[in-house]
Amino acid sequence: MPHEIALTESRTLRESVMDRVEVLDKVKALTLLPDGIHLTTEGVAAYFEIHKEAVHSVVRRHREELSLNGMVSVQGSDLAALRTVNLTIRSAERSLTFPQTQGKVRLFTRRTVLNVAMLLRDSDIARRVRSHLLDAEESFRGQHQGPSAEEFAALDARLCRVEARVAEVGAVLQELGPLLNRIMDRLDRVERRVDATNRVLAALADRVHRLGADVRRLDHRVGRIEQTLRRQALRES
Missing domain, CATH: 1.20.5 (Single alpha-helices involved in coiled-coils or other helix-helix interfaces)
Structure with a gap:
């Protein structure tokens, strides 16, 4: 089984395990926006217990890959509509409100957060996610090996x-x-x-x-x- 650091170096390896988003909650509870789908940059930084500038750095280096895996930026009428949806469905279980900025907001999905976990080097949470990810993949292959x-x-x-x-x-x-x-x-x-x-x-x-x-x-x-x-x-x- 490859070492967890191999995920930070091989995009092909990352793509092979990109659907296993369930490992995120096994390491730490993921706090989503009220819509139950997205996180902001601040939410991603809080999950990995890092400064949001570290998230910005990962985005600058791997923007294309992250975009392919669900990262989007919204502004203007799209931002207003998304804010309305999040404020409408907010519940007691999700006390986090949608950002009130009038500029641009970058949003991440679970898949994108998993992608970030496979790119962050200086986060203990990210390392644990990568280890769980490889363990889960190894277990899956063991259960589905040939005769x-x-x-x-x-x-x-x-x-x-x-x-x-x-x-x-x-x-x-x-x-x-x-x-x-x-x-x-x-x-x-x-x-x-x-x-x-x-x-x-x-x-x-x-x-x-x-x-x-x-x-x-x-x-x-x-x-x-x-x-x-x-x-x-x-x-x-």
């Missing part, structure tokens, strides 16, 4: 058994192949016979329909002949 040689061997044996079953299934499918082909051929023949029968039935239905039309026409002609014969019989009588 042992025995576990790997057991997995390999299970995989071999699965492969053997797959081979058996493949052999059965090869035996079933010709039978399935014969069944498909028979189904094709049945379908062709059914299609032929349907065509014959359709032709018969058409002929029946035409025959019905002929019968109706014949019946109409017979009716006319009967009417003619009745009229003639009436005239002769």
Whole structure:
């Protein structure tokens, strides 16, 4: 496991553990603004028990990195809106009020405070945070390490058994192949016979329909002949 000072020297190492903000409260309670999200420069300095100029120094040297991890500066209407939010949600548990300055206020999130902890060299709190951070990371890796040689061997044996079953299934499918082909051929023949029968039935239905039309026409002609014969019989009588 690397020494805690390695975090102050390697940005890559810092980025690999940047999400583990829970270690902050394990070292010391973090006093946030009433919104429960931000700290001011003074709040960060109080957490690390240093002068706020030390925080300014870290910001000057690592502004880009800290900005990527949540540090922002607010002023004007944004500052007024943020002050209103903080004053509105202030509770008995959070007696700290929002700064009343009309200038610019720099704000830090938990993630940014953790970033500062990995950059501060002259703070015992920061050193303890780094140590807790590396311990937590080492514990996490121990819990999520890969399988042992025995576990790997057991997995390999299970995989071999699965492969053997797959081979058996493949052999059965090869035996079933010709039978399935014969069944498909028979189904094709049945379908062709059914299609032929349907065509014959359709032709018969058409002929029946035409025959019905002929019968109706014949019946109409017979009716006319009967009417003619009745009229003639009436005239002769």
